[in-house]
Amino acid sequence: MCPHSLSLHTLEHHDAFIERHIGPSVEEQQAMLEATGFQTLEDMIQRTVPASIRCDIPAELDTPRTETETLERLKAIMSQNIVKRSMIGMGFTDAITPNVILRNVLENPGWYTAYTPYQPEISQGRLEGLLTFQQMIMDLTGLELANASLLDEATAAAEAMTLCKRMSKAKHANVFIVDEQLHPQNISVIQTRAEPLGIEVVIGDVASLMAQHNYFGVVVQYPDTLGEIKDYQALIQQAHEQKALFCAAADIMALVLLKSPGDLGADVVFGSSQRFGVPMGYGGPSAAYFATRDAFKRSVPGRIIGVSVDSRGKPALRMAMQTREQHIRREKAMSNICTAQALLANMAAFYAVYHGPEGLKIIASRIHRLTNILAAGLSSKGVTIVNTHWFDTLTLELGFARDAAYERAAELGINLRKIGDTRLGITCDERTTREEIHTLWKALLGETHHLDMEALDYQLIENGTPALPASLLRENEILTHPVFNTHHSETEMLRYLKKLENKDISLAHSMIALGSCTMKLNATAEMIPVTWPELANMHPFAPREQALGYQQMIDELDQMLRAITGFDAICMQPNSGAQGEYAGLMAIRNYLRAKGEGHRNVCLIPTSAHGTNPASAAMVDMQVVLIDCDAQGNVDVEDLRNKALAHKDDLAALMITYPSTHGVFEEEIKEICAIVHECGGQVYMDGANLNAQVCISKPAEIGADVSHMNLHKTFCIPHGGGGPGMGPIGVKAHLVPHLANHPVVQVNNDNQNNTAVSAAPWGSASILSISWVYISLMGGIGLRQATEVAILSANYIANRLNEHFPVLYTGRNGRVAHECIIDLRPLKERTGITEEDVAKRLMDFGFHAPTMSFPVPGTLMIEPTESESKAELDRFIEAMVQIRQEIAAVETGEMTAEQSPLRHAPHTQADLMDANWDRVYSREQGAFPAEWLKDAKVWPSVNRIDNVYGDRNLFCACVPVEDYR
Numbered sequence: 001m002c003p004h005s006l007s008l009h010t011l012e013h014h015d016a017f018i019e020r021h022i023g024p025s026v027e028e029q030q031a032m033l034e035a036t037g038f039q040t041l042e043d044m045i046q047r048t049v050p051a052s053i054r055c056d057i058p059a060e061l062d063t064p065r066t067e068t069e070t071l072e073r074l075k076a077i078m079s080q081n082i083v084k085r086s087m088i089g090m091g092f093t094d095a096i097t098p099n100v101i102l103r104n105v106l107e108n109p110g111w112y113t114a115y116t117p118y119q120p121e122i123s124q125g126r127l128e129g130l131l132t133f134q135q136m137i138m139d140l141t142g143l144e145l146a147n148a149s150l151l152d153e154a155t156a157a158a159e160a161m162t163l164c165k166r167m168s169k170a171k172h173a174n175v176f177i178v179d180e181q182l183h184p185q186n187i188s189v190i191q192t193r194a195e196p197l198g199i200e201v202v203i204g205d206v207a208s209l210m211a212q213h214n215y216f217g218v219v220v221q222y223p224d225t226l227g228e229i230k231d232y233q234a235l236i237q238q239a240h241e242q243k244a245l246f247c248a249a250a251d252i253m254a255l256v257l258l259k260s261p262g263d264l265g266a267d268v269v270f271g272s273s274q275r276f277g278v279p280m281g282y283g284g285p286s287a288a289y290f291a292t293r294d295a296f297k298r299s300v301p302g303r304i305i306g307v308s309v310d311s312r313g314k315p316a317l318r319m320a321m322q323t324r325e326q327h328i329r330r331e332k333a334m335s336n337i338c339t340a341q342a343l344l345a346n347m348a349a350f351y352a353v354y355h356g357p358e359g360l361k362i363i364a365s366r367i368h369r370l371t372n373i374l375a376a377g378l379s380s381k382g383v384t385i386v387n388t389h390w391f392d393t394l395t396l397e398l399g400f401a402r403d404a405a406y407e408r409a410a411e412l413g414i415n416l417r418k419i420g421d422t423r424l425g426i427t428c429d430e431r432t433t434r435e436e437i438h439t440l441w442k443a444l445l446g447e448t449h450h451l452d453m454e455a456l457d458y459q460l461i462e463n464g465t466p467a468l469p470a471s472l473l474r475e476n477e478i479l480t481h482p483v484f485n486t487h488h489s490e491t492e493m494l495r496y497l498k499k500l501e502n503k504d505i506s507l508a509h510s511m512i513a514l515g516s517c518t519m520k521l522n523a524t525a526e527m528i529p530v531t532w533p534e535l536a537n538m539h540p541f542a543p544r545e546q547a548l549g550y551q552q553m554i555d556e557l558d559q560m561l562r563a564i565t566g567f568d569a570i571c572m573q574p575n576s577g578a579q580g581e582y583a584g585l586m587a588i589r590n591y592l593r594a595k596g597e598g599h600r601n602v603c604l605i606p607t608s609a610h611g612t613n614p615a616s617a618a619m620v621d622m623q624v625v626l627i628d629c630d631a632q633g634n635v636d637v638e639d640l641r642n643k644a645l646a647h648k649d650d651l652a653a654l655m656i657t658y659p660s661t662h663g664v665f666e667e668e669i670k671e672i673c674a675i676v677h678e679c680g681g682q683v684y685m686d687g688a689n690l691n692a693q694v695c696i697s698k699p700a701e702i703g704a705d706v707s708h709m710n711l712h713k714t715f716c717i718p719h720g721g722g723g724p725g726m727g728p729i730g731v732k733a734h735l736v737p738h739l740a741n742h743p744v745v746q747v748n749n750d751n752q753n754n755t756a757v758s759a760a761p762w763g764s765a766s767i768l769s770i771s772w773v774y775i776s777l778m779g780g781i782g783l784r785q786a787t788e789v790a791i792l793s794a795n796y797i798a799n800r801l802n803e804h805f806p807v808l809y810t811g812r813n814g815r816v817a818h819e820c821i822i823d824l825r826p827l828k829e830r831t832g833i834t835e836e837d838v839a840k841r842l843m844d845f846g847f848h849a850p851t852m853s854f855p856v857p858g859t860l861m862i863e864p865t866e867s868e869s870k871a872e873l874d875r876f877i878e879a880m881v882q883i884r885q886e887i888a889a890v891e892t893g894e895m896t897a898e899q900s901p902l903r904h905a906p907h908t909q910a911d912l913m914d915a916n917w918d919r920v921y922s923r924e925q926g927a928f929p930a931e932w933l934k935d936a937k938v939w940p941s942v943n944r945i946d947n948v949y950g951d952r953n954l955f956c957a958c959v960p961v962e963d964y965r
């Protein structure tokens, strides 16, 4: 027992967190230290981390707190939020999360702790959920192809613009036409993204702008931000005559009743899926969707799930066409999306699965009917409704009476939207009731309106409902696939969700040692507050005075992150690391321009960098110049110096990951930063590896000007099977005036005119609470210990595996940082056994493979994190050693690579049941290679998947299995 936790134990509840978060006990840590040749953790730090960058535990960080105490404190903070009914609209709408989905998906570690499905054989459950999401989006949008989610609607709008730019045949056009009735945050993010790409954005009435400009694309909101529904068919035709493309941001619930934009001829349809059962969360997380024509499939942003076959010819899912993505194409990637919103896309898909097409029609029709009753009552009393058509949103013209009406509604517990000086917006949603309509009448008409809801409803039914334009009523069937027509009882739904969950490996099964991704414990105490109503049911544009709890929590997290990183300010807006990179490089770009050095556009990036780095540089129009790495995996300082000097007149930035993606603390990091500064550039530190630095060194003190923090890596937000995440950036003071702001809610008084990088002012605000809880529970002492044990665990694994698989790079004294790369290339050379064979064979042992072939092809990068016990580390090591012995059998000629269990991995129950077992090894060796598997075995639900087949025969929709065969 370490001394500080002893003292905690004296009078506190027995729920001190540190030793729950940190896997190895003090005794185990001692054994690991001995095995690695260190005396103490302090000794280890001194021998692995360069003295020049070490720091003490930041004094601003609190002492650790127990789980009880922390949750009580957060409850007290968050109960300052006043949770009113928000009928503000603008792309965020209250929803009812079906409880079966709330508890069994959103609150279930089997779903939320899984990793992005790069290893598809043990990810078929969430891949099926995402394929269902794609099918749902295709049905609702009327387009042929949908992706598996984007970060939010506003970034999807920007992606729509760049897809138009790539695919439009109007090659000389440079104008993107944006309808003035888009949600303001969509316009703002489009503006942010367009500027560095040199795209001219014109905003106004689409029809007249189309007559004036030579444009390549158009975007409208359907229904628009005021609730109006327009028939764009003629304009779409006109755009196509100009060889331009037409995009629509569409409300997913309205699409249940409305003719799809695809049927009207639109080329891209995107939007938010939040109102399909996902809480608003003060801005997120929720999933955006993106659909387009099949012809543009190679240009689609984000991930696409596709159907392929496994080695037995059985249909099997995996991520398709990854060659479009930044891992492969780097600065030429179609988009820069790594972490997306997989968990929330799955929730939206399950909402549709649970309700089915009939249930969705009932929900959408009910919302519309209540809106109609509201409107009929208001018109009958002489209130001017601005819209001629609507689905769920009315814009009222109230003149001088507006503010009083707004206040009365607020007093009665309802937030409405102020539009201009005299208008009021009201958006009905799934939670709207008859009583609420009465309340709205009361707010807008006074106590004595004498309206009779039943009579109004009856009249409306008698006369039909012309609020939806007759030409735009949906005529075709949606969601006809069996998956949407089967699981409507809770029993069926529960079993369906459990069946999918059981196909996947998550942290609920075994360690997921994904180098660079820091798959540590996502503690239950950290997750519990996310679904508290005070967090879940807040609209991001609710009045600030109703969100004091959120403000305090976010401010405190801001302070904690500043203490940890040493930066002067934090921007909480980016929804992923890649978005943080973009936001940070934009701040650099705008800073240089403000200084009159806008010509600086060269971005130095080491060859070992993550694909998002060059992709981000390209998004801000920087020129990527690659820096070599030396034989030890360090940035080649001479090469860096030469290139920085050669570009000293046009150097904008260096992007560098620290500790390096090669898993070492480079000694020269300070010198590297100094060289870049001397040559007039700024240092962007990719903070994905911050887990090796927390409370040991600070990015800002090392020399970084800006850095993102992947809160879903270092600070415990779960990976969700491929999102959500948060990538806030820390900056030094000189960059503060150039940070993102927001058009609806000012987040920073120092830069009020700046545009946004995300739809919501504080990104996915609700999950910021996860990192707040983690840091509060750990305190400075616990965080330091976590970093130490993360480094210890990596060195322990490196040390134990080194004799079996050479560790590729080490730093000072032959040590690694918090992860290590093992080199499989020599074995591959000798035996033909690949890193993929090893990755798939690990599944037979119940493990998810480490990161494959990044940053070095033919290697595995192992990051155990501090949360895994010594027993789990040993189990993983044992699996790897046994795999090494199986490779040896190929080396000695006992069997060929093709015959070996490595090549046949993973083994399924179908393999074992096969009457013609003709392998050179036993069934037992195939499926039960270790003793522990007899106690608990995760069965991959498919055999090895053929990626090439899937990409050649691209198929990205749900089809009954029989049809596919």
Ligand SMILES: *Cc1c(COP(=O)(O)O)cnc(C)c1O
Pocket: 337, 338, 339, 516, 517, 576, 577, 578, 579, 610, 612, 613, 657, 661, 686, 688, 689, 710, 725, 727
């Ligand atoms: C994870 C990672 C990123 C990207 O972060 P996302 O949150 O997935 O967008 C960038 N760089 C490195 C080194 C990473 O490991």
